[in-house]
Amino acid sequence: MASNSFGQIFTVTTFGESHGPAIGCVIDGCPPGLALAPELFRRDLERRATGRSRHTSQRREADEVEILSGVYEGHTTGTPIALLIRNTDARSKDYAAIEQTFRPGHADYTYWQKYGIRDPRGGGRSSARETTVRVAAGVVAKKWLSERHGVLVRGHLAQLGELVPRAFDWAAVEENAFFWPDAAMVPELERYMDCLRKSGDSVGARVTVVAEGVPPGWGEPIYGKLDGEIAAALMSINAVKGVEIGAGFAAVAQRGSEHRDAMSPEGFLSNHAGGILGGISTGQDIVASMALKPTSSILIPGASVNLAGAAVDVVTKGRHDPCVGIRATPIAEAMLALVLMDQALRHRAQCGDVAAVAPRIPASAKKTG
Numbered sequence: 001m002a003s004n005s006f007g008q009i010f011t012v013t014t015f016g017e018s019h020g021p022a023i024g025c026v027i028d029g030c031p032p033g034l035a036l037a038p039e040l041f042r043r044d045l046e047r048r049a050t051g052r053s054r055h056t057s058q059r060r061e062a063d064e065v066e067i068l069s070g071v072y073e074g075h076t077t078g079t080p081i082a083l084l085i086r087n088t089d090a091r092s093k094d095y096a097a098i099e100q101t102f103r104p105g106h107a108d109y110t111y112w113q114k115y116g117i118r119d120p121r122g123g124g125r126s127s128a129r130e131t132t133v134r135v136a137a138g139v140v141a142k143k144w145l146s147e148r149h150g151v152l153v154r155g156h157l158a159q160l161g162e163l164v165p166r167a168f169d170w171a172a173v174e175e176n177a178f179f180w181p182d183a184a185m186v187p188e189l190e191r192y193m194d195c196l197r198k199s200g201d202s203v204g205a206r207v208t209v210v211a212e213g214v215p216p217g218w219g220e221p222i223y224g225k226l227d228g229e230i231a232a233a234l235m236s237i238n239a240v241k242g243v244e245i246g247a248g249f250a251a252v253a254q255r256g257s258e259h260r261d262a263m264s265p266e267g268f269l270s271n272h273a274g275g276i277l278g279g280i281s282t283g284q285d286i287v288a289s290m291a292l293k294p295t296s297s298i299l300i301p302g303a304s305v306n307l308a309g310a311a312v313d314v315v316t317k318g319r320h321d322p323c324v325g326i327r328a329t330p331i332a333e334a335m336l337a338l339v340l341m342d343q344a345l346r347h348r349a350q351c352g353d354v355a356a357v358a359p360r361i362p363a364s365a366k367k368t369g
Contacts, residue, residue, distance in 0.1 A: 009346055012338060014133050016129075022084055022085060024133055025136065034144055036074065037074055044135050044136075104314060111124070128327075135334045138334020142337045148344075152212045154170070159206035165185065166185060167181070196323070204294045206290070208287065209289075209290075217281060221278060230245065230276075246272050258270075268362070286340075296316070297321075
């Protein structure tokens with residue numbers, strides 16, 4: 001299976017399946033001297049974990065990170081960092097009934113057509129379980145970006161089904177299991193998900209991720225565009241069917257006079273471009289959003305075929321998320337951080353001798369006023 005590696009200088013290769021003995025990743029290209037210990041991974045892995053609330057899959061993995069290489073006396077050495085997370089709560093028997101069928105809306109059929117063989121246990125390699133090690137790698141990238149450049153990467157759930165926040169407060173995001181920025185709406189979300197779970201159905205979501213403090217100049221024109229790589233990174237996440245940078249598709253209805261992000265000596269007057277122009281960062285907040293489809297692992301029967309080509313109805317039992325977007329915020333943060341760290345190292349490699357040039361326009365006139 002090709003295409004399991006991500007990045008050019010800061011490279012992450014993931015391995016493992018949902019119900020295999022373990023999942024893991026190898027991080028290559030991390031600069032030496034970064035303080036790193038197993039306990040540093042705990043917070044973000046717990047944010048991504050299943051079983052955090054009754055509204056997600058009740059699979060409960062320990063997600064203990066083992067650092068196998070690349071760290072000596074608590075600091076990275078510049079050599080490959082190997083991380084291993086053992087699967088401790090896989091329940092493969094739940095998938096015995098669908099071993100001979102293709103779940104509609106899943107990768108069962110496409111894996112079968114591509115490889116002529118598939119691992120039906122929890123979706124195998126196509127399972128979102130793989131994103132656990134992306135989040136672990138993202139911890140390394142977030143830490144380096146923060147310490148080296150003062151960059152903060154954070155995200156929130158921006159839409160759950162038809163529900164959107166009526167207020168916004170970053171402080172509220174980490175205070176509820178939805179990563180929702182409007183604390184007053186959390187009980188409404190709880191009721192919404194309770195009804196959805198009882199119906200046996202699922203729903204989609206939208207996640208927005210923001211990187212603050214990114215300096216101007218990161219990214220490469222044409223084939224290494226920063227926004228292009230962010231879009232590809234977010235699209236690689238399970239269930240993601242759409243990505244927007246900045247205003248995204250709303251730009252279709254905007255006039256050029258509105259969308260162009262006018263500048264003043266005091267700073268940019270808007271950020272419809274999402275902090276990226278010509279594939280290169282402007283110094284503004286980098287803003288991206290992703291749309292996640294409703295999961296197809298539901299209790300409502302769906303028409304499909306089996307391995308013999310006969311028509312069947314499929315019901316997916318077991319432990320599944322009625323909305324995969326609820327746990328997707330840490331994954332989106334990780335992928336954005338991985339892109340940014342790789343681009344930062346690529347910028348340093350080619351343009352490290354380029355000094356800051358005037359004028360340096362502040363990210364936002366509002367923030368400086």
